[in-house]
Amino acid sequence: MGKAWESGADAIVMDDRDHVATALRELSPGLTITFKHAGETVQLEVMEAIAFGHKIAVAAIEVGVHVRKYGEVIGRATAVIPKGCHVHVHNIEGIRGRGDQAAAPAAAKGE
Amino acid sequence: MTVKTFKGYARENGDFGIRNHLLIIPTVICSNQVVNRIAQLVPDSVAIPHQHGCSQIGADKDRTFDVLAGTGMNPNVGAVLIVSLGCEVVDPQQLAETIRATGKPVEFFDIQNVGGSVKAIQHGAEIARRLRAELDRTKMVDVPYSALRVGVKCGGSDATSGLASNPALGVAADTVIGEGGSIVIGETTEIIGAEHILAERCQDENVSAKLYEIVHRFEREVEKVGADMRGGNPSPGNIAGGLSTIEEKSLGCISKCGTAPIRAVIEYAEQIPNGGLYFMDSPGNDIECVSGMAAGGAHIVCFTTGRGTPTGAAVSPVIKITANQRMYDRMSDNMDVNVSGLLTGELDLAEAGALIGNEIFEVAAGKLTKAEILGHQEFSINRIGPSL
Known part of the structure; x- marks a missing residue:
């Protein structure tokens, strides 16, 4: 998981397959940020405030989609998440360790 | 990292310590106050008060015993005084004999027999002063870097942990293993959602099957509670720091152990073998996990944090590492x-990995960690059974 960090980048995408970037500073709505994704420098308009360390959608995410960071599944979208919006507990949920769900799914092997 | 030895303490069983603690162990909560008073009277002693030792049975009782015995056996400890009440389930004689097998001096007595707190404090302080004086005459020897066993842990995580401090610690972990040392990673709860990645790195199918088994067992326990584990883990602080799910937290956690193959899954507080990478089946709870690693013989625990935590450990120096500049500015002490x-x-x-690797080496050679300087000696035993 060793990535080269670029000096002064606004955000970082950990893997080419990721749906999210992590903000490396406070991001305000309306700002256009620049970061590397799949080997290319891309720009993205920030749609809502994203705190340092929080995630921003780098593509539109449909309900039920398995959301990826580090190239791996970090949870499931519980709402439509437009590109540039904040991705967090209000619109994604964990799939594992869900004692609140009657028939909790067995551990996924290499989802 | 060109120097491959440092000054430390040779133990009779062939192991080496990087500290020379006098440890005072209460076998049971009822001995805590006497133990604390003795430690106050004898500077340079370490007390490990805890809540256990009575009304326990089976594997739960054994776990308390193993953590107390393992902490005493840790090579950073040079001598041990055990203070018993006299009627608890942890047998002080058995505890003394288990620790004594390492060759270090161990003494014990019980409060009921000595005749109450005041006499017990006086009696204990006399023994402790004598043990301390003997320890202070220990000559230091050259210790090979390859003798080091280092725990890797993260706590009070935020997004910077998975992005930066854990991968950097992983580089240092690879260096320790490359020098012939061992690394132990724990926190079974915090590999949920990332176990398939670690399983691929297990030495053989038996090890990967064991890894899946302990993760599934932990997940079933969480399900029995009938709640979403989110809120407990990831914690409110993790969530404020940008971590949304246990899977995200886990995927950020695992990089801290580097890239070596996992040689074995060991039990909580089980002795950590020399050389290579091991997984200790432990809770994610910071103090319980670190205490289990120290009881397993870890010389040092490297601990990454993004939110910030002051925690140390009773007998093993804890090196605190962060990639969160703002927290560092607030909590640099x-x-x-x-x-x-x-x-x-x-x-x-x-x-970044070299910075951590150098710190490991310096702390092994005697440099005090911030947690040691501030007197942080947290100790906690994982509980797995009911109180009777």
Whole structure:
């Protein structure tokens, strides 16, 4: 998981397959940020405030989609998440360790 | 890292310590106050008060015993005084004999027999002063770097942990293993959602099957509670720091153990073998996990944090590492290594890993960690059974 960090980048995408970037500073709505994704420098308009360390959608995410960071599944979208919006507990949920769900799914092997 | 030895303490069983503690162990909560008073009277002693030792049975009782015995056996401990009440389930004689097998001096007595707190404190302080004086005559020897066993742990995580401090610690972990030392990673709860990645790195199918088994067991326990584990883990602080799910937290956690194959899954507080990478089946709870690693013989625990935590450990120095510059500015008196330059492009991963590797070496050679300087000696035993 060793990535080269670029000096002064606004955000970082950990893997080419990721749906999210992590903000490396406070991001305000309306700002256009620049970061590397799949080997290319891309720009993205920030749609809502994203705190340092929080995630921003780098593509539109449909309900039920398995959301990826580090190239791996970090949870499931519980709402439509437009590109540039904040991705967090209000619109994604964990799939594992869900004692609140009657028939909790067995551990996924290499989802 | 050109020097491959440092000054430490040779133990009779062939092991080496990087500290020379006099440890005072209460076998049971009822002995805590006597133990604390003895420690106050004898500077340079370490007390490990705890809540256990009575009304316990089976594997739960054994776990308490194993953690107390393992902490006493840790090579950073040079001598041990055990204070018993006299009627608890942890047998002080058996505990003394188990620790004594390492060759270090161990003495014990019980409060009921000695005749109450005041006499017990006086009696204990006399023994402790004598043990301390003997320890202070220990000659230091050259210790090979390859003798080191280092725990890796993360706590009070935020997004910077998974992006930067854990991968940097992973580089240092690979260095320790490359020198012939061992690394132990724990926190079974915090590999949920990332176990398939670690399983692929297990030495053989038996080890990977064991890894899946302990993760599934932990997950079933969480399900029995009937709640979403989110809120407990990831914690409110993790969530405020940008971590949304246990899967995200886990995927950020696992990089801290580097890239070596996992040689075995060991039990909580089980002795950590020399050389290579091991997984200890332990809770994610910071103090319980670190205490289990110290009981397993870890010389040092490297601990990454983004939110910030002051925690130390009773007998093993805890090196605190962060990649969160703002937290570092606020809590620098608790932090040993700052690798936040990774996120601004000022450090690359190899440089950040070398900063941590150098700190491990210096702490092994005697440099005090911030937690040691501040007197943080947290100790906690994982509980797995009912109180009777």
